[in-house]
Amino acid sequence: MNLIEREIARQDWQSMRCGCGDTAEHLAGDLRQLAGRGPEQRPVHVSLEEHVWSPATLWEPAPAVTSVALAALADELAPLARGWFLELLQRMVAGEHTERAEHCQAIAAQGIWLLYEEVMSRRSPADAGDAFEILTVIEPDRARLQRVREIAAEWLPVCCRTGLCDDEFEAPGRA
Ligand SMILES: [Zn+2]
Ligand SMILES: [Zn+2]
Structure with a gap:
């Protein structure tokens, strides 16, 4: 099974x-x-x-x-x-x-690491975006999330890259 x-x-x-x-x-x-x-x-x-x-x-x-x-x-x-x-x-x-x-x-x-794997795999930009948006809700370590946002910026959808879809996003340097 x-x-x-x-x-x-x-x-x-x-x-x-x-x-x-x-x-x-x-x-x-x-x-x-x-x-x-x-x-x-x-x-x-x-x-x-x-x-x-x-x-x-x-x-x-x-x-x-x-x-x-x-x-x-x-x-x-x-x-x-x-x-x-x-x-x-x-x-x-x-x-x-x-x-x-x-x-x-x-x-x-x-399943946090499954989701990070999905983001980093670059299999599909749409799936990477969905996985990233789930992480914005469940990831308590915002610094880790932000780091991955930067690494994956090349293929993440614009909303994820800019933090638009992330309620808790604080633009770097703003805080
Ligand atoms: Zn039913
Ligand atoms: Zn997004």
Whole structure:
């Protein structure tokens, strides 16, 4: 069993209430589809909006999905699926000031080096940008983040390079 499959199997989906009102059981299949491990054997996009997240809320399965997204990034994934899991992870850390949002951010913070690897790999500028934006939320060491911002400036999107997408960014020399 690969990493993502293991992490999906580890979660008690049935006991969680999904944002759609059903149990979260269907999410196991949805996440396999995203990863390319569903019946089609290739990544198939499934929107988890109104199931795991909505613009205003993170639903009960969000922490479990955060764990699965991290396992996905550590696994061998098609580039398309990698991008989808990064987008999903970004949703999971975007919540504010609720216990659930903080829980998701704490889980995501366990994968800090996976995210730095994504930024530094230069595999895809869009993925590097998503990974960097997740780091702006979860990285407590702002000096380390700033250093990577400078190193990766050449291929990071403008918003990341300039700190526009980073709430805590302080322009060097301003402080
Ligand atoms: Zn649902
Ligand atoms: Zn950005």
